[in-house]
Amino acid sequence: MPGFEPTHRVWQKLRANRAGLAGFALVSLYGLIALSVALGWAGQEWSLVSGERWESASSEHWFGTNQLGQDIFQRAIYSVRIAFEIGLLVALTSTLLGSVCGAISGWCADTWADDGVVFITGVLDSIPFYLFAAAVAFAFQASAWAMQIAMVATFWTTTSRLVRAEVMRLKNRDFVQSALAIGLPPHLVLLRHVLPNTGHILLAQAAMVFVAAIKTEVILSFLGLGVQDGVSWGLMLAESTQEVLVSQFNNHLAAAIPLLLLLLGFNLMIDALQDALDPRQGSA
Amino acid sequence: MSPTAEDPVLAVQDLRVTLPSRQGRLAVVDGVSLELRAGEILGLVGESGCGKSMTGAALLGIAPGPSGQVSSTAMRLGDLDLAQLDERGWRRIRGSRISMVFQEPQTALDPVFSVGNQLQEVIRRHRQFNRRQARTAAADMLASVGFADCARVMRCYPHELSGGIRQRILIAMAMVCHPQVLVADEPTTALDVTTQAQILHLLRDLARRSGTAVLLITHDLAIVEAICDRAMVMYCGRISEEGPTRALMQYPRHPYTAGLLAAMPRLSPGQVEPVKGIPGSVPAPGQRPPGCSFSKRCERADDLCRSQVPVLHGADPAMPAAVHRHACHHPLVHPIGSVTA
Numbered sequence: 001m002p003g004f005e006p007t008h009r010v011w012q013k014l015r016a017n018r019a020g021l022a023g024f025a026l027v028s029l030y031g032l033i034a035l036s037v038a039l040g041w042a043g044q045e046w047s048l049v050s051g052e053r054w055e056s057a058s059s060e061h062w063f064g065t066n067q068l069g070q071d072i073f074q075r076a077i078y079s080v081r082i083a084f085e086i087g088l089l090v091a092l093t094s095t096l097l098g099s100v101c102g103a104i105s106g107w108c109a110d111t112w113a114d115d116g117v118v119f120i121t122g123v124l125d126s127i128p129f130y131l132f133a134a135a136v137a138f139a140f141q142a143s144a145w146a147m148q149i150a151m152v153a154t155f156w157t158t159t160s161r162l163v164r165a166e167v168m169r170l171k172n173r174d175f176v177q178s179a180l181a182i183g184l185p186p187h188l189v190l191l192r193h194v195l196p197n198t199g200h201i202l203l204a205q206a207a208m209v210f211v212a213a214i215k216t217e218v219i220l221s222f223l224g225l226g227v228q229d230g231v232s233w234g235l236m237l238a239e240s241t242q243e244v245l246v247s248q249f250n251n252h253l254a255a256a257i258p259l260l261l262l263l264l265g266f267n268l269m270i271d272a273l274q275d276a277l278d279p280r281q282g283s284a
Numbered sequence: 285m286s287p288t289a290e291d292p293v294l295a296v297q298d299l300r301v302t303l304p305s306r307q308g309r310l311a312v313v314d315g316v317s318l319e320l321r322a323g324e325i326l327g328l329v330g331e332s333g334c335g336k337s338m339t340g341a342a343l344l345g346i347a348p349g350p351s352g353q354v355s356s357t358a359m360r361l362g363d364l365d366l367a368q369l370d371e372r373g374w375r376r377i378r379g380s381r382i383s384m385v386f387q388e389p390q391t392a393l394d395p396v397f398s399v400g401n402q403l404q405e406v407i408r409r410h411r412q413f414n415r416r417q418a419r420t421a422a423a424d425m426l427a428s429v430g431f432a433d434c435a436r437v438m439r440c441y442p443h444e445l446s447g448g449i450r451q452r453i454l455i456a457m458a459m460v461c462h463p464q465v466l467v468a469d470e471p472t473t474a475l476d477v478t479t480q481a482q483i484l485h486l487l488r489d490l491a492r493r494s495g496t497a498v499l500l501i502t503h504d505l506a507i508v509e510a511i512c513d514r515a516m517v518m519y520c521g522r523i524s525e526e527g528p529t530r531a532l533m534q535y536p537r538h539p540y541t542a543g544l545l546a547a548m549p550r551l552s553p554g555q556v557e558p559v560k561g562i563p564g565s566v567p568a569p570g571q572r573p574p575g576c577s578f579s580k581r582c583e584r585a586d587d588l589c590r591s592q593v594p595v596l597h598g599a600d601p602a603m604p605a606a607v608h609r610h611a612c613h614h615p616l617v618h619p620i621g622s623v624t625a
Contacts, residue, residue, distance in 0.1 A: 173391045174386040174387070174388050174391040174392035175391060175392050175393055175394045175395075177346075177386060177392075178384065178386055178392050178393075178454070178457070179394070180346065180378070181344055181346065181378055181379060181383065181384040181386075182378060182379030182383065182405070182406045182409060182457070183374075183375040183376060183377070183378035183379040183380065183409055183410065184375070184409065185375055192405075193394050193397075196394075196396045196397070197394070197395065197396055199396065
């Protein structure tokens with residue numbers, strides 16, 4: 001008989017996972033920074049030339065200045081906002097697209113709808129990822145959304161295939177049959193009973209897409225195909241390729257270390273989330 | 285409960301369920317007719333694959349898979365003609381006037397929603413209740429299937445509950461809109477024996493109290509003997525024998541029924557007879573012999589059995605359903621005066 005609510009259980013599992021907690025703390029810290037930049041409380045002077053070239057760290061310029069005399073701290077902070085913006089947008093869009101396509105495809109397995117979705121995901125997956133992302137970003141260069149479009153186009157396929165497999169597994173379960181047997185129409189059964197059961201997959205997958213999007217954003221920006229009217233760790237790294245030659249490492253480190261910590265935090269958090277949310281674990 | 289002459293709640297004539305195959309459409313349920321009266325429990329017995337679950341699902345208008353088809357010459361629920369219903373019409377009936385309990389209580393509840401949530405979903409689907417009314421109705425239903433602390437049970441999630449408790453909740457979900465017919469598909473197969481008995485008694489009490497007619501699908505003759513008023517024996521998609529439980533169990537007319545009864549292990553003092561099986565196995569759909577589908581496994585079979593399909597004897601609409609009927613050319617004969625039909 002019952003002892004506790006499952007939401008309690010998720011928290012208990014999360015609390016027990018120290019690495020996961022550290023990941024959570026790190027990601028929330030970044031989240032706060034991104035939010036305060038977005039609200040205009042910090043990082044607003046990222047493009048301002050506020051000092052001499054390559055000043056070293058001081059109370060005025062915490063991480064020193066770059067070749068142009070811009071404050072590196074301000075730029076590194078502003079990059080967090082860019083990273084989160086793109087990560088969130090790409091994660092939400094590709095999860096939405098992937099879960100809808102995957103659910104339809106899994107529910108209608110072995111019909112033309114399923115064949116179509118499987119064919120499209122297969123085609124998209126067969127193209128090397130960074131090549132494809134770069135090609136799409138290049139093709140839509142004029143648009144501010146080029147990079148986001150490229151990422152959504154490649155990331156939704158994994159979500160779609162995961163959801164498809166899970167829906168195919170779930171739809172033969174008795175609870176789906178009994179939902180039909182209480183008079184629910186199929187689309188409501190899919191929406192109310194099948195999709196909520198893929199929630200743990202969607203959440204973990206969305207978090208993974210979030211990380212992948214941030215990484216890809218940095219890489220594409222580094223290559224000059226990404227962020228255009230802002231600053232990103234990728235752009236900072238691109239600048240620093242010139243600076244490290246003259247032993248100026250501030251710009252490089254100010255981009256690389258925050259990126260490393262964010263990715264580390266996210267990976268720890270995703271692991272903990274997956275363990276805590278899986279409804280198949282710890283059921284009596 | 286003695287059979288009455290009152291009109292059946294559910295009357296189905298010549299129900300067929302067909303599936304496509306390489307040899308054309310195969311009838312997995314091949315002309316089943318049945319009648320259910322209020323408060324009655326009818327047992328539908330047969331080996332796995334004989335079509336009993338398909339029959340049960342067909343009564344809810346659910347075809348097996350997208351390519352399965354259900355047809356019948358007549359299908360009436362009270363004064364409602366089910367044969368005329370479209371899919372929308374069926375959805376209004378399902379869960380409210382005909383409902384179903386499934387075999388696996390482990391998987392028949394949605395793991396991500398609480399019990400109360402799922403019960404209220406059924407109620408709000410079929411009744412114009414607000415949240416509070418639905419909650420009250422759900423709690424009342426849980427109380428009537430034997431829960432003391434309903435509020436607590438409603439907050440629980442399926443994985444927190446044992447198999448027997450989950451099956452009670454599934455029965456509550458099926459009964460919450462007071463259906464006229466309940467199809468229970470092997471409701472106790474996944475449970476241990478003591479829990480089985482509780483669930484069976486619960487089903488019988490609910491049927492008697494609410495007047496719901498129950499079609500109990502099972503492979504276990506002991507269950508039929510324990511709670512069914514009437515029983516139908518199904519073989520290869522057809523009804524081979526039908527009658528009041530006692531008559532059918534004591535004086536089986538069809539050799540298949542007799543074989544099933546002989547294969548039933550019994551504990552009685554002084555009796556150490558080994559359990560006898562029926563030779564051979566159930567032919568797959570598509571490999572069924574012409575004539576009587578049991579002919580290949582039957583020691584009484586002759587050329588007539590192998591060529592001509594036996595009809596359910598006494599399958600006369602004017603005849604009361606309580607009569608013991610069988611579909612056999614050479615039925616077992618019992619001493620005169622012993623047959624109670």
